[in-house]
Amino acid sequence: MRSLPVNELRLCTIASGSSGNCVFAEHSGGAILIDAGISGKKIAEGLKHIGRNPSCLRGIFVTHDHTDHVNAAGIMARRYNLPLLMSRGTLEGSRHKLGKVARVECFRAGDKFSYEGFEIETIPTPHDGVEPVALVLNRGKTRAGVLTDLGHKFDALREVLATLDGAVLESNYDPVMLKNGPYPAYLQNRIRSDAGHISNEEAAQLVQEHASARLKVVLLAHLSQNNNTPDIAMKTFYAKAEEFLKGEGVKVSVAPRHEPSPMMRLRFG
Numbered sequence: 001m002r003s004l005p006v007n008e009l010r011l012c013t014i015a016s017g018s019s020g021n022c023v024f025a026e027h028s029g030g031a032i033l034i035d036a037g038i039s040g041k042k043i044a045e046g047l048k049h050i051g052r053n054p055s056c057l058r059g060i061f062v063t064h065d066h067t068d069h070v071n072a073a074g075i076m077a078r079r080y081n082l083p084l085l086m087s088r089g090t091l092e093g094s095r096h097k098l099g100k101v102a103r104v105e106c107f108r109a110g111d112k113f114s115y116e117g118f119e120i121e122t123i124p125t126p127h128d129g130v131e132p133v134a135l136v137l138n139r140g141k142t143r144a145g146v147l148t149d150l151g152h153k154f155d156a157l158r159e160v161l162a163t164l165d166g167a168v169l170e171s172n173y174d175p176v177m178l179k180n181g182p183y184p185a186y187l188q189n190r191i192r193s194d195a196g197h198i199s200n201e202e203a204a205q206l207v208q209e210h211a212s213a214r215l216k217v218v219l220l221a222h223l224s225q226n227n228n229t230p231d232i233a234m235k236t237f238y239a240k241a242e243e244f245l246k247g248e249g250v251k252v253s254v255a256p257r258h259e260p261s262p263m264m265r266l267r268f269g
């Protein structure tokens, strides 16, 4: 007897943090990358590590024009003949980093569209890119968010969090480490500002206050190299999202900086 195919939406980070971001997402019919902020070589290595080949990719979605998200997008597009998906502003802001690319599918922040079997919802964020977005991937009724470089806790973020089954969620900095760390004041202020990043505490609060019982997997992501540690991010989450963590079958982990995270598997259909 043939077994039925498993209907799963699967996601993992290939690399995560201020040093470079790349998320892999797939369903049984195809895969995409979300951001390509490390080197092409590292992305290929990461894919191999999770048992995938770049030939499974159908495109690269770029959330915004910062180098830790765009770095190898142009190289990967040329090397594997992949279309890029990005907002018009992201294209404007990253043209010089991309080089010559054959195909770019542009959208406006806030647009929803289908791509290779994914229903993609883009969410405009108040981060300081040209036209930055966070996104939700849908398969059936199953919803996974890729929510990094968020600026601050804005209303649409609260709303979307209540609808998710899985989330890659920014947990960028520990305020005490940031204050006592090596960054000059202007850089500290940028990170803390409404157009910068969200802290460990803010990430935990978002989940604690706005996630619904359907949220089962949280991957804390985009940790700062200088102003955070996986241990502090996790401890803060456990301290501030206590009620959420009482939920049945809830899994929380920290996305490793330089290697792939465990695969998030969300059933659908």
Ligand SMILES: [Zn+2]
Binding pocket: 064, 066, 127, 129, 149
């Ligand atoms: Zn950014």
Ligand SMILES: [Zn+2]
Binding pocket: 017, 018, 021, 066, 068, 069, 149, 222
């Ligand atoms: Zn970033």
